[in-house]
Amino acid sequence: MREVLTILWREWVFFRHRFVKITTAQIVTPILYLVAFGWGVGENLQMDGNQYMSYILPGVVALTSMRTAFGAISMRVSVTRLHEKSFESYLAAPIQIHWLAIGHILAGALRGLYASILILLVGIPFGVVYSVDIPFFLVCFTNGFMFAALGFFAAMMIDTHYDMNRFTSFVITPMAFLCGTFFSLKKLPWILRHIIELMPLTHSTRLLRAIVLGGRIEMFSFLVMVVYCVIFTLLSIRACYEEVV
Numbered sequence: 001m002r003e004v005l006t007i008l009w010r011e012w013v014f015f016r017h018r019f020v021k022i023t024t025a026q027i028v029t030p031i032l033y034l035v036a037f038g039w040g041v042g043e044n045l046q047m048d049g050n051q052y053m054s055y056i057l058p059g060v061v062a063l064t065s066m067r068t069a070f071g072a073i074s075m076r077v078s079v080t081r082l083h084e085k086s087f088e089s090y091l092a093a094p095i096q097i098h099w100l101a102i103g104h105i106l107a108g109a110l111r112g113l114y115a116s117i118l119i120l121l122v123g124i125p126f127g128v129v130y131s132v133d134i135p136f137f138l139v140c141f142t143n144g145f146m147f148a149a150l151g152f153f154a155a156m157m158i159d160t161h162y163d164m165n166r167f168t169s170f171v172i173t174p175m176a177f178l179c180g181t182f183f184s185l186k187k188l189p190w191i192l193r194h195i196i197e198l199m200p201l202t203h204s205t206r207l208l209r210a211i212v213l214g215g216r217i218e219m220f221s222f223l224v225m226v227v228y229c230v231i232f233t234l235l236s237i238r239a240c241y242e243e244v245v
Contacts, residue, residue, distance in 0.1 A: 007103030112144020
């Protein structure tokens with residue numbers, strides 16, 4: 001457990017020294033989404049009985065949390081592993097390797113939660129103010145944990161930085177646009193809709209939107225997120241042990 005606290009402290013120091021750069025980088029893309037889709041496309045549009053800007057903001061929260069958590073961990077681990085060649089020192093140290101993975105994943109989850117809070121604040125100038133509660137932040141944290149674990153696993157499996165770019169292009173980017181973030185899945189063909197239902201971000205977006213807009217909260221979606229968290233975490237820990245061997 002001490003290893004987890006050590007990693008969290010290291011990530012906190014890294015975050016503190018780069019606070020302005022990290023914060024501005026995390027809000028630029030979401031602002032562009034809100035301007036382009038909220039003002040540009042949906043100024044007078046409604047989706048599922050809600051104003052479009054109110055409809056898409058939970059989706060933007062979900063995808064920003066996903067990108068932030070995934071990017072923060074995948075970048076840090078891949079750089080230390082492939083470029084700096086310093087990740088082996090962690091693996092060779094007298095520590096329990098599974099705590100090493102969990103520490104990185106928790107750090108990514110917290111970065112994802114921070115990004116979620118930022119997007120809520122960004123929504124205020126756009127006229128979107130939500131009354132959020134503990135379940136909202138719990139879903140944001142779980143979403144960040146899920147994709148931080150996926151980012152850690154991806155960083156452990158790649159051989160070059162180009163592989164990470166391909167993984168992002170084929171896995172992360174499609175989820176950002178297809179998992180109900182900007183439109184209702186009801187409009188899609190049923191085959192494509194069922195495929196998208198298997199993607200983890202679909203359930204994060206659905207839960208966040210239901211919480212803030214007063215819809216029906218599906219506990220099944222939260223269970224799916226927890227299952228993905230467990231699977232991705234176990235894969236990450238296994239990848240660490242395989243790196244040692």
